[in-house]
Amino acid sequence: MLCLLACTALTLASTTHAQAKPELLGNRTAFIDDLLGQMTVDEKIGQLRLVSIAPDMPAKKLADELAAGRVGGTFNSVTRADNRPLQDGAMRSRLKIPLFFAYDVIHGHRTTFPIGLGLASSWDLDVVATAMRTAAEEAAADGIDMTFAPMVDISRDPRWGRTSEGFGEDPYLVSRIAEVSVRSLQGQQTPIAGNRVMAAVKHFALYGAVEGGRDYNVVNMDPQRMFNDYLPPYKAAVDAGAGAVMVALNSINGTPATSNVWLLQDLLRKQWGFKGLTVSDHGAITELVNHGVAHDETEAAQLAIKAGTDMSMADQVYLGQLPGLLKSGRVQPRELDDAVREILGAKYDMGLFHDPYLRIGRADGDPAEVNAESRLHRAAARTVAQQSMVLLENRNATLPLKKSGTVALVGPLADSHIDMLGSWSGSGVDKQTVTVRQGLQAALEGRAKLVYARGANITEDKHIVDYLNFLNWDDPEVVQDKRSPQAMIDEAVRAARGADVVVAAVGESRGMSHESSSRTQLSLPENQLALLKALKATGKPLVLVLMNGRPLDLNWARENASAILETWYTGLEGGNAIADILLGEVNPSGKLPITFPRSVGQIPSYYNHARLGRPFTEGKPGNYTSQYFEEPNGPLYPFGYGLSYTEFSLSGVTVSQPTMKAGGRVEASVTVKNTGRRAGATVVQLYIRDEAASVVRPVKELKDFRKLTLQPGEEKRVSFTIDAKALQFYNAKLDQVAEPGQFQVQVGLDSKQVKTASFTLLD
Numbered sequence: 001m002l003c004l005l006a007c008t009a010l011t012l013a014s015t016t017h018a019q020a021k022p023e024l025l026g027n028r029t030a031f032i033d034d035l036l037g038q039m040t041v042d043e044k045i046g047q048l049r050l051v052s053i054a055p056d057m058p059a060k061k062l063a064d065e066l067a068a069g070r071v072g073g074t075f076n077s078v079t080r081a082d083n084r085p086l087q088d089g090a091m092r093s094r095l096k097i098p099l100f101f102a103y104d105v106i107h108g109h110r111t112t113f114p115i116g117l118g119l120a121s122s123w124d125l126d127v128v129a130t131a132m133r134t135a136a137e138e139a140a141a142d143g144i145d146m147t148f149a150p151m152v153d154i155s156r157d158p159r160w161g162r163t164s165e166g167f168g169e170d171p172y173l174v175s176r177i178a179e180v181s182v183r184s185l186q187g188q189q190t191p192i193a194g195n196r197v198m199a200a201v202k203h204f205a206l207y208g209a210v211e212g213g214r215d216y217n218v219v220n221m222d223p224q225r226m227f228n229d230y231l232p233p234y235k236a237a238v239d240a241g242a243g244a245v246m247v248a249l250n251s252i253n254g255t256p257a258t259s260n261v262w263l264l265q266d267l268l269r270k271q272w273g274f275k276g277l278t279v280s281d282h283g284a285i286t287e288l289v290n291h292g293v294a295h296d297e298t299e300a301a302q303l304a305i306k307a308g309t310d311m312s313m314a315d316q317v318y319l320g321q322l323p324g325l326l327k328s329g330r331v332q333p334r335e336l337d338d339a340v341r342e343i344l345g346a347k348y349d350m351g352l353f354h355d356p357y358l359r360i361g362r363a364d365g366d367p368a369e370v371n372a373e374s375r376l377h378r379a380a381a382r383t384v385a386q387q388s389m390v391l392l393e394n395r396n397a398t399l400p401l402k403k404s405g406t407v408a409l410v411g412p413l414a415d416s417h418i419d420m421l422g423s424w425s426g427s428g429v430d431k432q433t434v435t436v437r438q439g440l441q442a443a444l445e446g447r448a449k450l451v452y453a454r455g456a457n458i459t460e461d462k463h464i465v466d467y468l469n470f471l472n473w474d475d476p477e478v479v480q481d482k483r484s485p486q487a488m489i490d491e492a493v494r495a496a497r498g499a500d501v502v503v504a505a506v507g508e509s510r511g512m513s514h515e516s517s518s519r520t521q522l523s524l525p526e527n528q529l530a531l532l533k534a535l536k537a538t539g540k541p542l543v544l545v546l547m548n549g550r551p552l553d554l555n556w557a558r559e560n561a562s563a564i565l566e567t568w569y570t571g572l573e574g575g576n577a578i579a580d581i582l583l584g585e586v587n588p589s590g591k592l593p594i595t596f597p598r599s600v601g602q603i604p605s606y607y608n609h610a611r612l613g614r615p616f617t618e619g620k621p622g623n624y625t626s627q628y629f630e631e632p633n634g635p636l637y638p639f640g641y642g643l644s645y646t647e648f649s650l651s652g653v654t655v656s657q658p659t660m661k662a663g664g665r666v667e668a669s670v671t672v673k674n675t676g677r678r679a680g681a682t683v684v685q686l687y688i689r690d691e692a693a694s695v696v697r698p699v700k701e702l703k704d705f706r707k708l709t710l711q712p713g714e715e716k717r718v719s720f721t722i723d724a725k726a727l728q729f730y731n732a733k734l735d736q737v738a739e740p741g742q743f744q745v746q747v748g749l750d751s752k753q754v755k756t757a758s759f760t761l762l763d
């Protein structure tokens, strides 16, 4: 009954829109087939274009293209007032097929939340859901229909600048985040409700494994690693109902993703049953010529459409080449229709055939000021940011800080609004962010004195500054203090000498961890390290507040700092959230979603590496084992690691029975106790190790986790249900199997320090 009413209402609302028969609107397939039947070849080709709203597409030209039905969607226009005339243009076209409006809403829209690595550090799916739902609501309120998110590329190489955007190195954790992100962005309604947006999961596939961490490079990977480690997050997003998939820029074992029939058809559509839209990445179809798999743009278009890249982002190749390709028979009408059907289907699923202005609304409802404070969600931003930081060191209980005496705050990132925003700031406005200086000032007001000195620039390397300022920003972002490095250090040292404690906000400017920002070093820039060394020499306790979008080389900091707080980029309310942690209003509970290697030379360094014939074992002689002889081996900080202001113990790891029947279950349980003096939250992590299998398996794999809060002295028994699914992997034939035999259960508060039990899976 409910459906009947809703469907009737939708049908009535639709009569003025696309020229398909309104009575068909309740039947997706019939509606799309009917519309497709009315389209000319040119109109069909027009639908395949996703146009960037940029200076190379002036308004007049765009209006003509729209009226001629030559555009399927646009991206980068982000207000209702900007999008409305574009939709009006589409409504003047012969068939009135609505446009959709897309944008990169990666970690927030007007309210900027922590970057992907920060969200993942919360190990709290409700926290991720809050960020994604809020982002979707804000984007929808600005007339946006689709976001190019979530970005779920597994990254094991922190040299890659886009590590910042993703959720880390682990297939299980990233998959859970992928699912919750899709559900929170899209909501549960079909078509997607007017206050949510369609998710285009990216970058399909394996983009995080580019060679040497160099952006846009090749990916070469064996199928077992693909299926066991890198593909699960995309699959999780597809299974959660992602309406679209963005195709990656890289090649995979010699074939670019954009022209990869195996990837886009055999795997995505046939094996995984994906029924949505595929969108190329920016200019990727033309780039098939650069990859050297197409002679020219004609062949590039032919390869891409035949492989199943439905929509072409920001290039003219389909528009220019498909008419000829169809005429010559190199592309079949059916292949064009298949792509158009997916685009129309996505528009249907976004609710646009029911109402092209679903998210744009009426002009009299437009916000008077798009950046108005009232449109921001500061409380949510602060709570999410509080959960996204990881305490790496805390010697002599330096933190929390006392709310008395004098605090010296130094560092190039201590008062930098723009860097609070992080790598993809959506429509976030730098001036609206709270810096560490502002956050600490507000929190200490009337209780302790705060003195500030910049202390250092991000870097003194002019070449790097120029590069960062040349990225795609509207204004130069890395603004240099013209004083000499020594003068800045001297000022900071004077401030430190007069203080009880020094807080140094150091790390990378946001552009250093970004698309096209691969690094050869993970160290802090030299001048920042020089500042830290001078501060250390004052003998004052030194607290590092790190801002960065990738694991850094923290060897010096680990030995010398009194405390280290990894904040990543915390977003709009970052400064307040950081002050909340530094002053103990909130007890830190984040855990690393990615390994911190000891040095660039030890990359890749990830916890779920394969078993070896000659493994290196810490504390044992290294010769003739797999290791480096000039420095300690293994991570500096392991995956899953993070401290609290209280302590926790784990004891009594048990399994409910020694054997598990095929199709059965085993419960693994552990007692967690807060042995310290403050309430706090921690994350209990369940890892499983297959003791002997038909192929080499990892030393351990995360299979479940639970975040829980305990009062001082409180203990709880935590149980995890292990079923055959948790034991499955893709074998040499790429069959997903759970092989009988012994399994070790490892439970820990990080991936390294674990307590074990075991059980046997029976035949």
Ligand code: BGC
Residues within 6 Å of the ligand: 104, 148, 202, 281, 282, 515
């Ligand atoms: C990036 C994508 C992004 C697109 C549109 C590309 O350069 O690789 O992640 O969605 O631009 O902005």
